[in-house]
Amino acid sequence: MISPLKFNELEKRVQALEMALTALLRKDTLPEGMAPLTTLAAEMGLSTSKAEELARNSGVMIVKQGHGHIVHEANFRKAALIVIKGAKRKIGSKYWYHPLIGKFTMTGRPQP
Structure with a gap:
């Protein structure tokens, strides 16, 4: 009951x-509460494909709308910050690594 x-x-x-x-x-x-994935990916410094992978692997609600995807903004930001803060980078490499999304590049660090 x-x-x-x-x-x-x-x-x-x-x-x-x-x-x-x-x-x-x-x-x-x-x-x-939803936002375009491409916009949030750019704000976080991730590529669109890695942002989509992050949303899928972290359980953030992702919905296909038109030709793109939209995600729950607050949950995506929270998940992205956790991944970015936990990512490791070898000295001299341009690539970052996190077990959730694998190897990726960051164009800029997000502002908290």
Whole structure:
């Protein structure tokens, strides 16, 4: 048996997902809290392909919209900062490495 508190929480999550799906069907608008993957990748200094891999491997909600992808902005930023702070780089190499996304390059460090 589900408690009334848990049921209310689930009902709110379903309503939020319904609103997000409705907004996705209207291709001209982005749901609240979502942002284009390419924009966030550029802000974090990652390539679009590595940003997509990061979103998929870290469990961030990623949705294909039109010709690109959109992701949950806050969760993506949090995951990207964890990966960037945990990445290692050999001396003299231009490549960084993190087990979650493998070898990658960074064009710039994100501003916290």
